[in-house]
Amino acid sequence: MTTITDNQPETRFDRGLRFKDARLERLLELVDGGRRLDLEDGSLLMETDDIHGVCSLADRVRRRIHGDIAWYNVNRHLNYSNVCALSCSFCAFHRKKDEEGAYEHSLDEIRREAVEASAAGATEMHIVGGLHPWLKFDYYIDMLNTIRDQAPEIHVKAFTAVEIVHLARISGRGRDGVDGIRQVLVELRKAGLGSLPGGGAEVFDDRVHDEAFKGKIRSDQWLDVHRIAHELGLNTNATMLYGHVERPRERLGHLELLRTEQDRALLSWAEAQSIPVDDGKVVLTGVNDLYQKDRLPRVGADGLDGGYYQAIIPLPFFPDKSKLEYLHGPTGLENLRMLAVTRLMLDNFPHVKAFWIMQSIEMAEFMLQNGADDIDGTVVWYDITKLNDAGTHQEHSAHDLHRAIREAGFEPVERDTLYRRVYREGSSWSVRD
Numbered sequence: 001m002t003t004i005t006d007n008q009p010e011t012r013f014d015r016g017l018r019f020k021d022a023r024l025e026r027l028l029e030l031v032d033g034g035r036r037l038d039l040e041d042g043s044l045l046m047e048t049d050d051i052h053g054v055c056s057l058a059d060r061v062r063r064r065i066h067g068d069i070a071w072y073n074v075n076r077h078l079n080y081s082n083v084c085a086l087s088c089s090f091c092a093f094h095r096k097k098d099e100e101g102a103y104e105h106s107l108d109e110i111r112r113e114a115v116e117a118s119a120a121g122a123t124e125m126h127i128v129g130g131l132h133p134w135l136k137f138d139y140y141i142d143m144l145n146t147i148r149d150q151a152p153e154i155h156v157k158a159f160t161a162v163e164i165v166h167l168a169r170i171s172g173r174g175r176d177g178v179d180g181i182r183q184v185l186v187e188l189r190k191a192g193l194g195s196l197p198g199g200g201a202e203v204f205d206d207r208v209h210d211e212a213f214k215g216k217i218r219s220d221q222w223l224d225v226h227r228i229a230h231e232l233g234l235n236t237n238a239t240m241l242y243g244h245v246e247r248p249r250e251r252l253g254h255l256e257l258l259r260t261e262q263d264r265a266l267l268s269w270a271e272a273q274s275i276p277v278d279d280g281k282v283v284l285t286g287v288n289d290l291y292q293k294d295r296l297p298r299v300g301a302d303g304l305d306g307g308y309y310q311a312i313i314p315l316p317f318f319p320d321k322s323k324l325e326y327l328h329g330p331t332g333l334e335n336l337r338m339l340a341v342t343r344l345m346l347d348n349f350p351h352v353k354a355f356w357i358m359q360s361i362e363m364a365e366f367m368l369q370n371g372a373d374d375i376d377g378t379v380v381w382y383d384i385t386k387l388n389d390a391g392t393h394q395e396h397s398a399h400d401l402h403r404a405i406r407e408a409g410f411e412p413v414e415r416d417t418l419y420r421r422v423y424r425e426g427s428s429w430s431v432r433d
C-alpha cells in the first residue's frame with residue numbers, strides 16, 4: 001500500500017493515479033465515466049505543469065481501448081515527386097521543377113518499388129507527393145494500376161486531400177467542387193486506391209493557414225475530401241502538424257473539428273453496417289471494439305465497407321531548411337503532451353499513432369506508454385522530414401519494431417492498413433478476422 005506523507009503535495013492515489021495538479025481529478029472522473037472532454041478541459045491539459053498526470057490519463061484511455069497491444073505494419077512509404085506548385089513556409093520537401101534536387105519517379109521506378117515491396121512482404125504502400133504542375137491525371141491512374149498488376153496483395157494508401165483536389169483540377173473532373181472530388185476518388189478507387197493517408201491537414205485555422213501554408217486548401221476542403229472518401233467506403237487517417245505558428249487553442253480547435261467529423265462518419269458507417277447505435281453515438285468501449293468479429297467492417301470486392309477515420313497522427317514541426325527555420329520546433333515534452341492530449345480529446349478515434357520517423361523510435365516507445373497504440377511501420381524510404389540528418393533511406397525492420405514495442409511493455413501485433421491482424425511466415429502473409 002502506498003502512503004501519503006505530510007510533506008508530499010496534495011495528491012490522490014485514486015485507482016492508481018496520482019496528480020500533482022488536483023484539477024486533473026475532475027478529468028479522471030470524466031474519462032472514467034466515458035464522458036467527453038470539452039475545450040476548457042483541453043486547455044487545462046495543455047497548460048498544466050503536471051504532464052505526468054496528463055500522460056497517465058491518456059494511458060488509462062489507451063489501455064481501455066487497446067489493452068496491452070501495440071500495432072505496427074510492414075510497409076513502404078513512397079514519395080513519388082517533390083515538385084510542388086505550392087511553397088508552404090513550413091515545408092522543406094518541395095522543389096520547383098528545375099531546382100536542384102527536384103525529382104519525379106517514373107512508372108518503371110514505381111513498378112520496381114512495388115515488386116521489391118511485395119518480395120519483402122509489405123502489406124501497404126503509403127504514397128504521397130507534391131502538387132506536380134505537369135504530371136497528367138493518367139500518371140496517377142497508371143501508378144495505381146502498375147502497383148496492382150505487380151503486387152495485388154498490397155494495400156495502397158495514397159494521396160493527401162490536397163493532392164486529391166489537385167487531381168480533380170488537372171483531370172478536368174471539376175475545379176474545386178465536391179462532384180469533381182467524388183469522381184476522382186471513384187476513379188482512383190477503381191484503379192486500386194485502398195484508403196487515404198492523413199497528411200496535409202496541418203492546423204484547421206485560417207490565421208495559421210495564411211501564415212504557414214497559404215495557397216494550400218483550407219480546412220473545409222480537406223474535410224470535404226475525407227467526408228466524400230468515407231461516403232465511398234474508404235477509411236482515412238488524420239494528422240495535425242503542430243509546433244510552428246499556431247497557438248494551443250488552435251490545436252484544440254483542430255482536434256474538436258476532427259472529433260465532430262468522426263462522430264458523423266461513425267454514425268453513417270454504423271447505419272450502413274446495420275450496427276445498432278446507443279444514444280445516437282458510436283462509442284469505443286473495448287479492445288479493438290470497432291473490429292469485433294460480428295462488427296468487422298469487411299472490405300468487399302470494391303472496398304465498400306469502411307468509411308471513417310482510423311488513426312490520428314500528431315506530427316511535430318521540423319523547422320530545418322524551411323522558411324520557418326527561425327522557429328525552434330516543439331520540445332520532446334511538448335511532443336509527449338500533444339500525443340497524450342490528442343488521445344484524450346479524440347475519444348472517437350480508434351488509433352493514435354506515434355510516427356517513429358518524426359518522433360524517433362525511442363520517443364515512439366515512450367509514447368506507447370502515454371496514449372499511443374501504433375508506431376507506423378518499417379517505412380524504408382522517407383523524404384518529407386529527416387530526423388538527425390537521416391537520408392531518404394529510413395528503415396526499421398519488423399524485428400526492430402517488435403523489440404521497441406516489447407521494451408515499452410506491450411505485445412507487438414502486426415496489422416494491415418485496416419488494422420486486421422496479419423499472420424506471417426517470412427514474406428508470405430495473410431489476414432484473419
Ligand code: V47
Binds near residue numbers: 090237313
Ligand atoms: O502532410 C511537411 C507534414 C506530412 C513538414 O496517414 C512536415 O498513416 C513536420 O501525413 N515538419 C506527411 N511535418 C506525413 C503524414 C503521415 C505520416 C505518417 C503516417 C500517416 C498516415 C501520415 O508531413 C505532410 C505535412 O503535414 N510535414 N513538412 C515539416 N517541416
